[in-house]
Amino acid sequence: MKRRDFLKKAVAGAAGTAAAVAAPAVIAGPKKLRWRMATSWPKALDTIYGGALTVAERVKAMTDGQFEIIPYAGGEIVGGLEVFDAVSQGTVQMGHTASYYYIGKNPSLAFDTAVPFGLNFRQQNAWLYNGGGLELSWFSLNRSFPVHI
16 A cells, blocks of 8 residues: 555545534434324314313413424314313323313212302312312312323
8 A cells, every 4th residue: 555545545534524523413302202282172163172272372382392282173073072181091182171061970070170150260279279179079080080180
C-alpha cells in the first residue's frame, strides 16, 4: 500500500469517527397517545358536546400535541347510553356522559352528576368532599372500574 493512500484513508476514517462523536445523540421522545372519547351527546348540542371538544383541545395544548383525545358523538362508536359500558369494557379509553344515566347499575350514580331540583353546586361539593359523598360513590366502591378519581 502506498503511503499517501494510507494517509487519505486514515484521515477519512478519523473524520468520520469525529463527526459521529460530535453529532448530537438522537433521543426518542415519548410515544404520542391517541385516545378515543365516546360521548352521550350529539354534535348539535354544542354546549355539552363542545365541553368534550374543549377538554380534548386543552389536553392537546398542555401536552404539546403528545396526548390527543378524539371525541365521538353519541352513536358514532356506541349509543349515547352505552358510554359507561364502552369505557368499562375497554372499547374506548374515555367517556363523556352523565352518570345518572346508569343508576340501574348503582343508584348512587345519580349523585355523581346531579339530581334535578336537588343540591346546588355548593351543596353538591360540600356533600362530595365533606359529607362522605366520594366514599359512598360508585367509583370508590367498585375497585374494578378503570378510572379512579
